[in-house]
Amino acid sequence: MPIKFHEQTKTFHICNKYLSYIICVMENGQMENLYYGKAICDKEDFSYLHEEVMRSLMSVCVPEPGILSMQYTKQEYPVYGTGDFRSPAMTVRQENGSEIVDFKYVSHETYDGKKKLKGLPATYTENESEAQSLDILLHDSVMDTDLILTYTIYEEYPVITRSVRILQKGDQKIRLENMMSASVEFPDMDFEMLQLSGAWSRERYVKTRKLEMGIQAIQSLSGTASSAEQNPFIALKRPHTTEDMGEVYGFSFVYSSNFLAQVEVTPYEMTRVMMGINPQGFSWELKKGEEFQTPEVVMVYSDQGLNGMSQVYHRLYRNHLMRGKWKNRVRPILLNNWEATYFNFTEEKILDIAKKAKEVGVELFVLDDGWFGTRNDDYQGLGDWFVNKNKLPDGISGLSRKIEAMGLKFGLWVELEMVNKDSDCYRAHPDWLIGAPGRFESHSRHQHVLDFSKPEVVDYIYDSISKILDESAISYIKWDMNRYMSEPFSQGMPAAEQGKTMHKYILGVYDLYTRLTEKYPDILFESCSSGGARFDPGMLYFAPQTWTSDDTDAAEREKIQYGTSFVYPIVSMGSHISAVPNHQMHRYTPLATRANVAYFGTFGYELDLNLLSEEELKEVREQVAFMKKYRELIQIEGDFYRILSPFEGNETAWMVVSRDKKHAVAGYYERLNKVNAAWMRLRFKGLDEKQLYTVKWEENSIKAHGNELMYAGIPIDRDYCNKTNGDFYSILYTIEAE
Ligand code: DGJ
Secondary structure (H helix, E strand, C coil): CCCEEEEECCCEEEECCCCEEEEEECCCCCCEEEEECCCCCCCCCCCCHCCCCCCCCCCCCCCCCCCHHHHHHEEEECEEECCCCCCCCCCEEEECCCCCCCCCEEEECCCCCCCCCCCCCCCCCCCCEEEEEEEEEEEEEECCCEEEEEEEECCCCCEEEEEEEEEEECCCCEEEEEEEEEEECCCCCEEEEEEEECCCCCCCEEEEECCCEEEEEEECCCCCCCCCEEEEEEEECCCCCCCCCCEEEEEEEEECCCCEEEECCCCCCEEEEEEEEEECCCEEEEEECCCCECCEEEEEECCHHHHHHHHHHHHHHHHHHCCCCCCCCCCCCCCCHHHHCCCCCCCCHHHHHHHHHHHHCCCEEEEEECEEECCCCCCEEEEEEECCCCCCCHHHHHHHHHHHHCCCCCEEEEECEEECCCCCCHHHHHHEECCCCCCCCEEEEEEEEEECHHHHHHHHHHHHHHHHHHHHCCEEEEEEECCCCCCCCCCCCHHHHHHHHHHHHHHHHHHHHHHHHHHHHCCCCEECCCEEEECCCCHHCCCCCCEECCCCCCCHHHHHHHHHHCCCCHHHHCCCCEECCCCCCCCCCHHHHHHHHHHCCCEECCCCCCCCHHHHHHHHHHHHHHHHHHHHHHHHHEEEEEECCCCCCCCEEEEEEEEECCCEEEEECCCCCCCCCCEECCCCCCCCCCCEEEEEECCEEEEEHHHHHHHHCEEEEEEHHHHCCCCCCEEEEEEEEC
16 A cells, blocks of 8 residues: 555655655644655654754744644644744635634545546546545634645656645635645755746746745746746756756646745755745635635656656656547647748638648648638737638638648637637627726737636637537647736626636636537647747646747757756647748758757648748658657657756757667757867667667668667767758767667
């Protein structure tokens, strides 16, 4: 049994062969965290791990002569007001204004498998033997409120998931002002905090800082999205931890709206990590009989470095978060018309682009923004989900069938959560807009947010889009969302309910996703938000791939895809080859390099192939053939290894190795040339030491053992590369066991 309870010491040991997580009931009935880390042997009593000493100014929370104090104790779900002066995991305002709570252990239940979280995305088990779960019931007798701390441990992964549910049983109304999903404490501060930060077109850059006493945090207050600025993920790594060795603790939040990930270090060098819905703007009233469920935090422990942690997230999210028909399937090679035409297209033009795509072996044509209402620019039409017959006289239904007749699948772009004021939808329902009475309604990309916290709005959008899906031949949907939420106020909702707006909004989005993915199980959904502002596990639960970034420049994409790989599997990263000069960077990169980066993702094109030369088209045909041959390995079978970081030097390298270590593909990328450059050695990873491999690149082929390739490495003549190829040169290696 991975979850053990020791009756005498009231200690829980949640463990598998990789990790141990030990918590116990304290003298005051609250829960204490004793240990989280590499697996240790089980026993009855771990109480020696409790560190207690009488200190100056300390508030003692048990009768004299006891000395238990919350101020210096590692708590499992800490609260404010009883002598702990750090940030609490929860704040509950009571009718008398008090926020003092005292949740004491009552009972617990362990069970095989994992329960669903109502209305929320979360990791799951396919059969019950894959994981075991624990619900610990705590109770506050003054409020008559239950608090349930839920844990799941997967047998084959160094993973614990956490969430919390609160249920009001008493007569008084209580107001949740803060409700974190998890809090974890460490006895020391010898960590660096790693985060994935950025902005539009430079999402998920890797940033690391040493922990200091006090608070360090990242957050989103974007309302509609987890955001391009901060990804809902942090890791605490030991200072000596590298990509391949050392300890790291990952925390990933399965949620797509406002979050807070906070690390607080005390002057006594203890570290508290908390993750949950951002308390700013959140306020949730519970009446008798009502409950609130937090989203889930996925905690990964790795003693095999950052890459070890990432591989666990990749496998877990591929097998236990993504769902449906596309979960373990290679993804179709697509061509998207956005950068080829923007809003300016006719049916003839679209068919022309699609025809060329078919000729080179592309499998799916995606029609992006601009096909509906009066959407000829981004000032109008959003919200009107009926086709623009001036552009597409036979409608989406006619166009999709013409594309299918060519032998391609057809995909469609939508932005269901938004509205332009210049639209029939807004004119008919001005009260469906998020915005506060008497206040200016800020616009962003000339659009406004539909109030998805209202079920009637979600129903309306569901009906409009279902109509199009029902009458057309649609195999793929790109679900875009292009603005954050300002003036978060739901018109017509009572004052006491306003603090629910942003969470209910995202529950509305999840509800629509649930209904559409259930009704159309064959459709492949790709989420998108001005590129990569919604690259989060919450979205991956519904849409197994995400448009990684609007920046399609190959050299920029190296950074974005490298950072994204810290948590998210390669198969989830939308990656396209676009035209040069690139539309975001105005930079020229070789067609081969654009492909060599895009192979490590879903792979597709974002340009009009009719504009390429015959020579380039030949190269494109070869690229498509390469991806068809290797996508099973890259997207489904392989483990991803980061080799050289674009954040640390002029070069990037990474590779994918099959589970049986017989096949691998590696990419090496140089950015700017150096004159009279030195040679360098590219050392592969993850291969079988004794296995003889054939390594091929360009016109070259060598035979070498796994240990040669990993320790001696392949020499790269950078001077030759520079002279013959210029900036942004790259090399693609295939590695096959003999
Ligand atoms: C933002 C997306 O990231 C782009 O790929 C494109 O779909 C545009 N929106 C369309 O408006």
